[in-house]
Every structure is written in C-alpha cells, then in structure tokens.
Amino acid sequence: DQQVKQNSPSLSVQEGRISILNCDYTNSMFDYFLWYKKYPAEGPTFLISISSIKDKNEDGRFTVFLNKSAKHLSLHIVPSQPGDSAVYFCAARGGSNYKLTFGKGTLLTVNP
Amino acid sequence: NAGVTQTPKFQVLKTGQSMTLQCAQDMNHNSMYWYRQDPGMGLRLIYYSASEGTTDKGEVPNGYNVSRLNKREFSLRLESAAPSQTSVYFCATLIGGNYGYTFGSGTRLTVV
Numbered sequence: 001d002q003q004v005k006q007n008s009p010s011l012s013v014q015e016g017r018i019s020i021l022n023c024d025y026t027n028s029m030f031d032y033f034l035w036y037k038k039y040p041a042e043g044p045t046f047l048i049s050i051s052s053i054k055d056k057n058e059d060g061r062f063t064v065f066l067n068k069s070a071k072h073l074s075l076h077i078v079p080s081q082p083g084d085s086a087v088y089f090c091a092a093r094g095g096s097n098y099k100l101t102f103g104k105g106t107l108l109t110v111n112p
Numbered sequence: 113n114a115g116v117t118q119t120p121k122f123q124v125l126k127t128g129q130s131m132t133l134q135c136a137q138d139m140n141h142n143s144m145y146w147y148r149q150d151p152g153m154g155l156r157l158i159y160y161s162a163s164e165g166t167t168d169k170g171e172v173p174n175g176y177n178v179s180r181l182n183k184r185e186f187s188l189r190l191e192s193a194a195p196s197q198t199s200v201y202f203c204a205t206l207i208g209g210n211y212g213y214t215f216g217s218g219t220r221l222t223v224v
Contacts, residue, residue, distance in 0.1 A: 006154075009152075034212050036212075041217075041218075042217055042218070043116075043202055043204075043215030043216050043217045043218050044155070044202070044213075044215050045215070046207060046212035046213065046214070049212060089154060089155060091155075097143060097160060097162045097168070098143055098206055099145070099157060099160060099170070100157075100213065101157075102147075102154045102155040102156070103154055104152060104153060104154035105154050
C-alpha cells in the first residue's frame with residue numbers, strides 16, 4: 001500500500017518556466033511533508049518542508065503548497081534552471097521516531 | 113553530503129556472501145536510518161535506530177541485520193546476499209528542526 005504517491009515519473013520544462021511537481025498521500029496522520037532533490041551518484045538532499053498546519057511555504061525559487069482536504073502537495077520551482085534537473089522525492093512524516101515515507105520520485109529535466 | 117559517511121561506495125558480491133555496510137555521522141543526532149533505492153521504487157526504509165542500543169524494523173527488513181554500535185555508527189549487514197538485494201543503500205540521520213534527514217552518498221551494491 002503506497003502511502004505517498006508521485007504519479008509522474010518524469011517532467012520536462014524549458015529554462016525560465018515554472019516546474020510543478022505533484023505528490024498525493026493517503027495517511028491523514030502525516031504531520032510534516034518534505035521534498036528532497038537527488039543528483040546521480042549522490043545522496044538525496046533536503047530542499048523544503050511544510051507542516052501539516054500550513055498551506056504554503058516558500059524558500060527562494062521553491063514553494064510548496066499543501067491541500068489537506070485533497071491530501072495533495074505540490075512543489076513549484078520558478079524560474080526553472082538547468083541545474084534543477086534531478087530526481088525529486090516527496091516524503092511524509094508520520095508516527096514515532098521521525099520516520100519518513102518516500103514517494104517513487106519524479107525526474108525533472110530543465111532544457112536550456 | 114557533509115555529516116554522514118558511508119563505506120564502501122561500491123561493492124560486488126556473489127550470491128551467498130556476507131558483508132557489512134558502514135555508516136557514521138558526526139552530527140550528534142540520536143536517530144539513524146537505512147534506506148534502499150531501487151529503480152521505480154523510491155526510497156524504502158530497511159531499519160532505523162532511535163537511539164544508541166535500540167533498533168527497529170522498517171518497511172523491507174528481511175535479509176538484513178543492523179547494529180547501532182554507538183551514537184555515531186549504524187551498520188547494516190547482509191548475512192547471505194541475494195540478487196534481489198542489488199540496490200543503492202543510503203544511511204541517514206536527522207537534520208533536526210525541520211525534521212529532515214541528512215543522507216550519506218550511498219553504497220552501490222551488486223549481487224551476482
């Protein structure tokens with residue numbers, strides 16, 4: 001049972017345009033949501049997070065939106081840059097010990 | 113990825129061989145985690161340790177054992193490797209505050 005779903009395996013956008021990555025979840029007990037970015041041959045790196053009591057969090061070019069009623073969150077990257085090309089993982093925290101449940105990832109390609 | 117060191121970076125094993133993946137963190141956090149990443153499967157939790165001396169199973173623990181040697185070190189052992197354990201293994205610890213993780217750079221394991 002996949003509790004965190006990223007239904008788009010890949011996304012391609014032009015440099016300067018907006019990238020929107022989507023994530024759905026099923027467990028209403030998740031209290032924190034995070035996005036990670038991963039380059040090939042490297043470990044994932046933390047990008048941005050949002051508490052379940054918020055609906056938006058912004059950090060520079062990155063904004064995460066949370067719609068609790070729809071159990072949906074999205075990551076917006078504006079403007080997109082070629083260096084943003086990577087796999088993006090959505091993750092959710094629930095339960096004890098700060099365990100994170102990850103989605104399968106979306107490969108973002110930003111074309112110059 | 114500063115703070116979490118994994119060794120080795122690459123390993124090829126024959127079916128039935130054993131090996132231990134090492135992980136050490138210098139961020140002085142209690143919680144440590146082992147994940148595996150497979151194509152199309154995202155990151156799945158194998159085992160975690162909430163503090164020195166405690167370990168618990170994650171989503172995919174079968175075929176693995178762990179040891180939390182001290183606060184810094186958390187090792188993952190494959191007693192009898194199988195081709196299904198071919199994967200990239202990531203160790204992580206909590207960043208703190210925003211509830212994110214810091215990941216190591218990974219161990220790419222191939223079992224033939």
